[in-house]
Amino acid sequence: MNSSTRYELVSRLNGDPVFGALKSNSERIAYLLEKAISFEQLKELVRKNFSKAWDSSRKSSLLANRYYQEADTCFKTERLDAALAAVHKAILHTSPQETAFVRLFAHKWRIHFHLKDYQAMLYSAEVCFDLQPCVKYLLLKVHSMALLHQFSSAIELIDQVIGSQGLGEFTLKSKSQKAKLADFKREILELSKRKNDGSMSVAPLQKSAEPYFSHQLASSVKIVNSPVVGRHFVATQSIPKNVVILRERPYSLVLELDYWKTKCANCNHNLGHKFFPCAYCTEPIFCNRACFQAAYQVYHRFECGLASLARSQMTMSAAHVFRIFSRMGPLEAFDVEEETNGAYSIDQYLAEFGEDVDVPEEQWTPAQKAKKYRMSSILWHHDEKHNGYYNAQHCVVAVEVAVLLDLIHHFRSRRPGRDFLVAFASRVLVNMRRITFNVFGWHEYRESAEDDWSTRGHVANCQCLVGSLINHSCECNVSWGWTDGMITFTTKRAIAAGEQITITYGPGKGMTHYKRQERLNYYFFACNCNLCLKDAKMGNNLRCRQCDGPVVFGSAQNKEPQLNGKCISCFEKYENFEEAVKRLTEVKKTISDLANLTTVFQSENILKAAAKLLADLVDLSLPESEPICRSVLLSSVIFEQSSHLLTDDAQKLELALLFDRALPRSIPKHLLGEKCLRSLKFWLTVLLKKTVHHSVGVAVEKEEEEDREQLNRYWEAASKLKRRFLNAVETVNKDSMTADIVKQLVSDAYLSVQ
Template sequence: MDKKLDNLFDDQFTRLVTTLTSQGRLDAISKEFAEKKSDEERMSFILGLDAVQQHVVVPELQETKSSEVASRFRTEGNQLFCQKKYEASVACYTRSVLHAPHYHHQPSDCPDSELALAYANRSAALFHLEQWLDCLADIGHALHCSYPRRLGYKLYTRKGQCLTRLGRYEDAVKSFRSSKEAISDAGLDSRRRTTLTQQLDGFIEKGLEAAKCTELLGNVGADPFFSVCSDRLQPELAKDCRNGIFPSLSASCDVTFSPDRGRYLVAKRDILPGEVVLVEKPYSSILLPDNYAHYCHYCYKFCYSLAPCPKCTEALYCSDACRMASLKSYHGYECGLLGVLQRSGVGKFGHLALRTILQVSCVDVIRYRNMLTRGEFNSITTPLLQGCDLDGLYLPTNYRTIHCLITHSDDRAVSDLFRRSVMADFLLKCAKEVRYFDDCSESPNDDVLPFVGGLLLSHLQSFPCNAHEIAEFELDKENLVESAPRELGAAIYSTLSLFNHSCDPAVNRNFYGDVCVVRAIKTIRRSDEISDNYGAVYAVHPREQRRRLLESQYYFRCNCEPCRCDWPLYPCIEDVRPTWRCTGCRASMSDDDSGLLTCERCPCRKSTSERLSTLVSSQEKYEAAFEKLMTCDVDRSLAGLLEYLRVLDNNICLPWREYNNCQEAVKQCFSVMSNCHVIKK
């Protein structure tokens, strides 16, 4: 790994500013730059600065495969394997897989056996970790990569043992028989060959007996806990249940606009807790570098048996399908560039901005520029519909929805815009280095480069305010309460970006791969806003801290109900004497000595004992559901938790601690149902 890449952009920018300062040019350049009104004008100015072109340079990209490096990591993995440190050995074998020279077309083209040996050794470690499916995958990889014939019997034996553990006895018998056949190529002495043959005959006999028993009695089934984190079906919105203009949204939602709040979502009807309000694939997404070694670069699935990009030493994939899709989409350009992007200091938003552009062909970018020049979108005058196509649809696959996201250019300091513009120039040079512009019929001239640079600059401003993290739930099945999400990647979602913030949000986000599913976590009344959360929650963060965070990153001062009323932090939330809610007008009710509740807004009066009875009855069901959740029985707990939320919504005014508890339990259920990985202690 080239240490010269670490913080490369930051170092280049520092040297640029130092040079301009020493030349006495910084103030004049800043003043002239401040006069530029559009991102394209800013980039045209940056591209014309000799000092920028001198200091901002993209280094050599490709870090080549190396048998020597692969062998070194494999040897390190072998040492850890002998110490029974199987998880650590898998990590080393994966690095060996990454660096091993890769066959290009057929297994016989493999330059050496390093790749096959790395796969085979990793399969042995995975066998000890009882990762049967991943072990089988690696055995398949090794055999496909011309694993030495003299060692093949070991893989077939291991394959048979994995299949036996999975209850696939007939397939296991076939593998054991293949191992017997392969022994003849092993060059073993007769004594060793006889011992192995007898051992395999025993495996075959037991496998045949087990297969007969399975046929008679049926399979006993998998570990019931396995279903908790197996691939669950991603929720979908039926075509007739989608919003007519914003198809990622449910028909229960509408988008509206006001000058002071911009675009935001409201409910067209009452929405109950648990209802899906959005399902959206991002326009573009990235996996964060810390996750490269364990997650598929394309679908973000956790996988031990990842296979590498055939050229670079960064990207790994869970399947050939993901590898091919990645190469056809963005990795064909990014291959060899990932090392620069992850270590140069451009950060996740810089990488995401570049990938967003690379996913639009240069031909389509020029076509889009020409449409803007001709004013083809001028007919879309209302702010509500900005980003819609000419048919009036706000499609998540349409680049224009991303380009039209707010950038807050007017709120930014000149120094902030200047740094982002120089970063856009760095990313533009990356695009040139990977021959992005070669697809254009016209060469990148004085018009194309400032335009594409302007698009990059726009994204570098809008993404910090609009992009979302892709999360995965790290589940400790022995301690669900302490289980928590971790960040896998970052993505830009055009419709999800339209949700405004509340410190008491109405919805919760979960991810299936990089697809975002948004569900209601409270009852949302007709015409009420459907609010998301930008990372500042009233029960966790004091009001002033929340407001500082939101103002610094999102450029607004929060005035949601928890901020207006300064709701308490979780430890101080009331949990003894609730404030009752009127079921008619939804105002609060006061409790008098006569045992009656009186609405503070309308004439409604209710019996305190009746309301308590309703609450206690529902609370008992909630506690039973909560106990099921503690054993990760999501399917049997979720309905009871959602029902209790509905009862609390109808009867209790917030804040109320048990409401927070129930809401968090519902969120844990949704987390287990989506991207979820069981961690081992």
């Protein structure tokens, strides 16, 4: 269906209270097919799009001939780049089964010859000889080798053809052909002598084909399971920096439309001068005939002529699911997932993958396909955590994918009935959500701006079965990148044994905590890496009753409701979360009001209220929180301005200790005003009067009956306050005036108690 029809259906469902009240995907999809649009209506809409897409992507001999004439005209007028572009369009509209296809590549060879692109010449000659072995195209190939100074390889090829063994199915049919090749061989020998002063050049060594593998996991890491963070990787030993710990071939990779003409649709290598189209449609491009045949056997035959429809008019996740189900077989995929039903683990997959699935996909047996699909089916999907709009959108797209799969595979003829259709579409929906949360984005810099990350190109989205289990950290220790369609995970720094392996899902150090959590909302979790814990403690938070960790509020609320009101350190729920947030807000406001009131009026009642509020601050929140630190400093102003009413030394000391507990180790620079520093001096003086002077070890105010343990408490608090002054000096050392104030206040505090 087109985007306007889809949008209309989604809007109608999203505004329907009955649909919103439904609890399961099956109920929602059944309601969609009953109340919004019938299966037959939807099938007719999809069929029209199907036909339209195929009409626009099928090959046309008329267009091929027109582009060939254009290429010939451009070539004759020496507009070689335009000629090359036109001949590529002509090739795109010509089937490899047609004789014109080889002639077009011969014309392409001629254009590359004039452009002096000898590597592209050799490729074009190889395509010609591969499809139509004859002396004419063999000579093109040998000629290209000679221009590349691959003299030994060219002579070896000629000798092989002239010899009795021939070259594959190609053999010379007459003596004149042998004589022609022998003459050409002599010319190459002469050319090699002139170019190399009698020595022979050899073709550069070709890299041996790398053995096929699904993934390569280093022995220095392993996968473990935890009730808190789930399945994740840890280091089994110390790992140095810049070590590859995992290489993986994506289980599913869908190229963006912009890269269909620059990346091979099978191996995902850069095409460069290579250009081999599908035999039946004009959409994807491949490296060579072998890549086309492999892709066609695995998945392209199911989406030939429809790939642009699947990618441009469906969501990314829908395109992945359509391809995965087609590769596996829609009913086979449904049955495997029904049988598995969560009773499968990554450990089983890792134990099995080395047995017989490490071969190219076109060689997989049904049992091998099932192993891969079974592993993909146990990845997280967060199915139950979506809201009304996304439920509506996903239901519409899932049914659309199910209809398209039926048009291609005709699975409803084997499993008729509305109930199965609803169950199948529900399975499609869950897999779409699974894709969404387990894909890696493949990006590349534009050639014109290699250092500008904002101009990077999005090449593809890819699902990796093993790499998807690596957890996120905003201060990750592993980076990942792409090389010709393979994803590689490399350590960014040295990793200690037992340390968790982490990557970033997007957020990093350059973002605020709010922005990072906003991005992570997409994945329905709150990050508790060191950076996020530090930032969470500095923002609005409650003190966790279990571990003293931060329970964040007032920032980006997590899309998973169960995480709101939980400590991001231990993930324990904070009881009466909303009431505690409300109480903390009231406490901060009351302290601010009392501080303003104290400037004109002081009383013991205000002091008692301020002391109670300060105790509430300590109890409810963490001292690292900047909003709390600001309120604590305001409360200090209240006590300082009403100090003449504080006649009880014991009360003063307890307030000083409470003030010490409420302050962070290092006060933020923007809070270090003169009022703040004078308040610190007030409490430092109070504590020093009850403390042994550190430098001389003599009690300033000696009390024989004083308990030594209590005295140590006072001294420890005084020492902390002194350290805060010293930290303040370091923080503001560029501001000489403020630094001088701090130093003078410390000096005054000590002098006042001597």
